[in-house]
Amino acid sequence: GAGVSQSPSNKVTEKGKDVELRCDPISGHTALYWYRQSLGQGLEFLIYFQGNSAPDKSGLPSDRFSAERTGGSVSTLTIQRTQQEDSAVYLCASRKVGGAQNTGELFFGEGSRLTVL
Amino acid sequence: KNQVEQSPQSLIILEGKNCTLQCNYTVSPFSNLRWYKQDTGRGPVSLTIMTFSENTKSNGRYTATLDADTKQSSLHITASQLSDSASYICVVSGGGGSQGNLIFGKGTKLSVKP
Numbered sequence: 001g002a003g004v005s006q007s008p009s010n011k012v013t014e015k016g017k018d019v020e021l022r023c024d025p026i027s028g029h030t031a032l033y034w035y036r037q038s039l040g041q042g043l044e045f046l047i048y049f050q051g052n053s054a055p056d057k058s059g060l061p062s063d064r065f066s067a068e069r070t071g072g073s074v075s076t077l078t079i080q081r082t083q084q085e086d087s088a089v090y091l092c093a094s095r096k097v098g099g100a101q102n103t104g105e106l107f108f109g110e111g112s113r114l115t116v117l
Numbered sequence: 118k119n120q121v122e123q124s125p126q127s128l129i130i131l132e133g134k135n136c137t138l139q140c141n142y143t144v145s146p147f148s149n150l151r152w153y154k155q156d157t158g159r160g161p162v163s164l165t166i167m168t169f170s171e172n173t174k175s176n177g178r179y180t181a182t183l184d185a186d187t188k189q190s191s192l193h194i195t196a197s198q199l200s201d202s203a204s205y206i207c208v209v210s211g212g213g214g215s216q217g218n219l220i221f222g223k224g225t226k227l228s229v230k231p
Contacts, residue, residue: 041223042221042222050217059216
């Protein structure tokens with residue numbers, strides 16, 4: 001597709017359930033980021049993938065959070081045993097890295113809104 | 118510590134008025150600085166990029182400045198419109214690898230009233 005695609009756009013779940021959020025980046029973008037945005041707050045870095053390098057997981061808030069990126073393209077963010085404080089919008093973004101004309105602009109998806117009851 | 122501080126946290130102005138948003142950073146090494154606009158319920162979209170050698174850049178009614186010596190940037194909005202109501206996020210590229218080489222400010226929430 002032309003842009004970053006995220007699914008589902010909305011997810012309501014019960015406390016204690018596991019959820020999976022999906023991100024389909026722009027084709028050819030080697031860098032992929034996940035951010036969390038609580039209501040009225042700024043973007044909180046979660047994890048960063050770049051090519052075949054080991055991901056930077058320094059922003060994951062607990063071991064209930066994990067993410068993978070298969071084949072250097074689609075990424076899945078998994079939250080196990082969800083808690084009410086996990087309720088937020090989860091934003092995915094991708095960008096090109098390297099190249100003479102590359103200015104490193106981040107392209108964001110529209111986000112997945114997670115509500116934990 | 119790599120940080121990006123934005124002020125004010127929120128701002129309310131009347132339609133047609135001008136406003137200026139501030140961004141101070143302590144990110145090293147520095148590569149570039151971008152301003153993003155985030156409409157409610159949407160993902161952020163880039164407005165402009167400032168590199169080390171650029172002082173001023175305009176994009177329609179938006180004008181960004183960068184002072185690399187004082188490590189400050191501003192975003193000036195001229196003749197505001199209702200559609201300018203959004204959060205404006207300052208993002209500095211650099212930082213030696215932390216957070217994927219992108220350090221985010223917390224944003225300024227702008228409300229333009231009729």
